[in-house]
Amino acid sequence: MAKKPKLTQRQKRQVAANRKRRLNDKQDTLSAASADTSSLQSGTVVGRFGKHADVEDASGQVARCHIRRTIESVVCGDHVLFDAPDEQQEGVSGVIEIVKDRQSVLTRPDFYDGVKPIAANIDQIIIVSAVMPSLSLNIIDRYIVACEDIGITPVIVLNKVELMDEATLSETRQQLADYESLGYAVYFTSCKTQQGIETLNGILKDKVSIFVGQSGVGKSSIINQVLPDAQELVGAISDNSGLGQHTTTAAKLLHLPAGGDLIDSPGVREFGLWHLPVERVTWGxxxxxxxxxxxxxxxxxxxxxxxxxxxxxxxxxxxxxxxxASYHKILTSMEENRPSHSGPF
Known part of the structure; x- marks a missing residue:
């Protein structure tokens, strides 16, 4: 019987490290399973960045928390049970122990990490488009397919209507009539003239929403209209938890004055569909x-x-x-953008 080859020192260190990690994971699992949930508080994740998350309790207090290693993912909108500090402390002072079942989860494909969740418990996705830089019905269709795939209601908003003359507006209404005939809600807004902003506030009221759309269509301008103190609120969350945030990379959940929540996440800037089977796109x-x-x-x-x-x-x-035609354009694009078998997957 041939002898097993001896391990190198590097291989021995790797084996030892893997064994230690498995033991730690097992201990974490046992700790989470045996935790007395009666001592935990309920909260909602209102900020996620790096290895930590900001959790808001029922009283509106925000604690920055570690995330238990046995938890697969934590995103804005998650309802969690967490071990909060006895007194409000600065720095990372809590631990998220359990993520409750999600009502819905918005995901995006990643070439290196597979399909990544980016927001949870969303009621509707606001698809923002505009004639400037250009109106792309194909991009609207992509977002709608993503919505249909995960069962979240899409709402189409055409922004910057003040830039259109009567002929362009009439043509655009005719183009978007196809979506209305399918049962999708379509609204026209202008941040400059305030057209449709009050209506949009009513749509957002008492719901958890997220905005998606191309760069330059005015998502930030609309957010500033429905949530004038957005930047101040982001700063307040940072002050409350005792640590600052990199707002360009951090996902955050903000409360709307009229009721409802708005999730702002860098993860929704691009939506690929190449992770979906063709049958799911057709169903979309x-x-x-x-x-x-x-x-x-x-x-x-x-x-x-x-x-x-x-x-x-x-x-x-x-x-x-x-x-x-848009359907076939999506399928062609998916095939072109799908990672090759020799890639990260």
Whole structure:
């Protein structure tokens, strides 16, 4: 019987480190399992950055907390049980022990970390677009597919309407009418003239919302309209927890004056769909659903395949040609952007 090769000193150190990590993880698991939850407080994660999170309790006090290593992820909007300090202290003074079940979770694909959660317990996603820099219906469709995939209601907002003349506005309304016919809410806003801002406040009231959209469409301007003291509130959270934040990289949850919460996270600046199976993207186009499973071939690509019900429905005017073309544009983009097998995955 051949002898096993001797381990090098480096390999021995690695084995010892792995054994120590497994023992620590086991101890953490036992500690979490045996924790007396009656001694823990309920709270909501209102800030997440690095290895720590800010948790707000029922009284509005914010404690900066460590995150138990056995917890897979913590994001803004999470409802948690945490071990709070006996008295309000500066610095990292609490520990998140348990993350409660999420009602919903918004995720994005990452080339190196797989699918990453970026916000939890969201009621609606506000898709902000504008004619400047340019109105992209395909990007709106991408966001809608992401919403449909995770079951979060999308709301479409066309901002900067003051930049459009009557002809452009009429054309744009006609383009967005396809979405209204599908049951999606569409609103027109202007931060300069205040058009639609009061209506938007009503939409946000008593809900947890998150804004998405291209750079330059005015997301920050709208946030400043519905939450005029946003920067001051971010600073107040930092002061309350005793530590500052890097606001350009930190995710945060802010309370709206009229009721409801707004999650502002860098993670929503880009939305890829390449992690989704093609079938989920097809399902994300809700007008396709009545025809799914009825095509002649099970592997129908819904393009030039004979007996394709979706293509036929488009030719008959039952499906918008623009949406049909957008669907195939999304699939092409997914294939181009999908990581190769030799990549990080």
């Amino acid at each position: 186009f809700i007008e396709f659903r009545d025809f799914l499973g009825g095509c002649k071939f099970r592997d129908c690509k819904h393009l030039n395949d004979p007996g394709c019900l979706i293509r036929e429905a488009t030719e008959m005017g039952k499906i918008s040609p623009a949406r049909y």
